[in-house]
Amino acid sequence: MMKNIAVLAGGNSGEYEVSLKTAQNICNILDKKQFTPYFIHVRGSEWGYTDDLGNTFWIDKNDFSLMLSGRKMYFDVAFIAIHGNPGEDGKMQGYFDMLHIPYTGCDCFCSALTFNKYFCNVVVSHWHVPIAPSLHFYKDSAIDLTQIEAICGYPCFVKPCNSGSSVGVTKVHEIGELQTALAEAFLHDDQLMVEQFIKGREMTCGVARVNGRVQALAVTEVVAKNEFYDYQAKYTDSRHELITPASIASATETTIKRYSELIYEKLGCKGVVRIDFIVDSKEKPFFLEINTIPGQTALSIIPCQVKYLGIELKEFYQNIIEEAVQRFQIDDNNLTEC
Ligand SMILES: Nc1ncnc2c1ncn2[C@@H]1O[C@H](COP(=O)(O)OP(=O)(O)O)[C@@H](O)[C@H]1O
Ligand SMILES: [Mg+2]
Structure with a gap:
C-alpha cells in the first residue's frame, strides 16, 4: 500500500539551508510508486506543508496530522532530514516516540x-577507538588555562558541544586567541570542548544497514x-575536494571501516550516519x-558513497523507511505485552 512520508526539513540551526536541500533530494529520490513524500517545513513552532499552488497547511502537533481538502491526513513514517x-539532537525523535509514529534514523537517546561531541567522545573511547585529548567546560565553569595548555596544547580546537557544520568552531594557534x-563557541551553546589538534588527513565514513547487515x-x-x-x-564547492574512495593504505581503510561499524553497532544507530x-x-x-543526520543533498558524501557501492539510492532510502516501520512494529508488540 502507498505510504505517506513526511520529510522533515529546515530546523533552527546554522544548517537550515542544507537541510532544505537534503530533504528536497530525498523527496526526489523516493520511489513514487510506493511513497508519497510531503515536504514538511519546520522552523521554530511553525511546521507546515505547502502544496503546488502555494497554499500552506499547518501541522496539528497534537497528532502530527495535516488537514488537507477538508480531510485529516496522517503519515505512515516521518523521515527526519x-x-x-x-x-539531530533527539528532540523530534522524543516527540514521535510519544505519539508512537515511526521515524527514520537513530532513536531519541542515541541522537541526544x-x-x-564531548560526551559522545567519552563513550566512544570506552570501546578503544582513539580520540584526541580534550576538556569540557560549561558557560559558568572556571577555565583553567594551565590545564588547557597541559592537556591540549597549541594549536587546539574550540568547539561548541552541540553544533554542526563547523559553526562556532575555531582553530586556536596560541593562548592569545x-x-x-571560547566566546565564539559560547554564542552557539552553553557547553564547549577544547580538543588537541590532530595533524593529518580528514576521512569520513558512512554506515547503514545494507541487506540487514551493518x-x-x-x-x-x-x-x-x-x-x-x-x-x-564545507559549503563552497571550490574550497574543498571529496575523494571517494579515499586513496589510503588498505589497512587504514579497514581500520576506519571497522571503527565505524563498531561505533554504529555499539551506539545502536539506525538509518544512515557518517563518522568523521x-x-x-x-x-x-x-x-x-x-x-546522525548527515548531509544528503545531490552533491553530499552519503549519496556518493551509496552510488560507489553500486546501490540504487531509491532502494537505499526504501530500506531506511522499512527499518523505521519494523522498529515500531517491534515496539508495538512490547506495548501490547505491557
Ligand atoms: N581535534 C581536531 N584536530 C584537527 N582538526 C579538527 C579537530 N577538531 C575539528 N577539526 C576540524 O574542524 C572541523 C569541524 O569539526 P567537527 O568536530 O567535525 O564539528 P562539526 O560538527 O561542526 O563538523 C573538522 O571537519 C576538522 O576539519
Ligand atoms: Mg564534522
Whole structure:
C-alpha cells in the first residue's frame, strides 16, 4: 500500500539551508510508486506543508496530522532530514516516540548522546577507538588555562558541544586567541570542548544497514582548501575536494571501516550516519564526531558513497523507511505485552 512520508526539513540551526536541500533530494529520490513524500517545513513552532499552488497547511502537533481538502491526513513514517536542532539532537525523535509514529534514523537517546561531541567522545573511547585529548567546560565553569595548555596544547580546537557544520568552531594557534574562540563557541551553546589538534588527513565514513547487515559504505577523503574544514570550506564547492574512495593504505581503510561499524553497532544507530576521523602521520585514525543526520543533498558524501557501492539510492532510502516501520512494529508488540 502507498505510504505517506513526511520529510522533515529546515530546523533552527546554522544548517537550515542544507537541510532544505537534503530533504528536497530525498523527496526526489523516493520511489513514487510506493511513497508519497510531503515536504514538511519546520522552523521554530511553525511546521507546515505547502502544496503546488502555494497554499500552506499547518501541522496539528497534537497528532502530527495535516488537514488537507477538508480531510485529516496522517503519515505512515516521518523521515527526519533536519540537521542539528531539533532533528539531530533527539528532540523530534522524543516527540514521535510519544505519539508512537515511526521515524527514520537513530532513536531519541542515541541522537541526544551523539549530538554532544564531548560526551559522545567519552563513550566512544570506552570501546578503544582513539580520540584526541580534550576538556569540557560549561558557560559558568572556571577555565583553567594551565590545564588547557597541559592537556591540549597549541594549536587546539574550540568547539561548541552541540553544533554542526563547523559553526562556532575555531582553530586556536596560541593562548592569545583562546578567549575570542571560547566566546565564539559560547554564542552557539552553553557547553564547549577544547580538543588537541590532530595533524593529518580528514576521512569520513558512512554506515547503514545494507541487506540487514551493518555496513561501512566507503571512506571519503575530505581535502579542505581552508586551514580546516570550516563552514565556508564545507559549503563552497571550490574550497574543498571529496575523494571517494579515499586513496589510503588498505589497512587504514579497514581500520576506519571497522571503527565505524563498531561505533554504529555499539551506539545502536539506525538509518544512515557518517563518522568523521583524522588520520595522523602514523596512519592512526582519531574519531572526531558522528553525524546522525548527515548531509544528503545531490552533491553530499552519503549519496556518493551509496552510488560507489553500486546501490540504487531509491532502494537505499526504501530500506531506511522499512527499518523505521519494523522498529515500531517491534515496539508495538512490547506495548501490547505491557
Ligand atoms: N581535534 C581536531 N584536530 C584537527 N582538526 C579538527 C579537530 N577538531 C575539528 N577539526 C576540524 O574542524 C572541523 C569541524 O569539526 P567537527 O568536530 O567535525 O564539528 P562539526 O560538527 O561542526 O563538523 C573538522 O571537519 C576538522 O576539519
Ligand atoms: Mg564534522
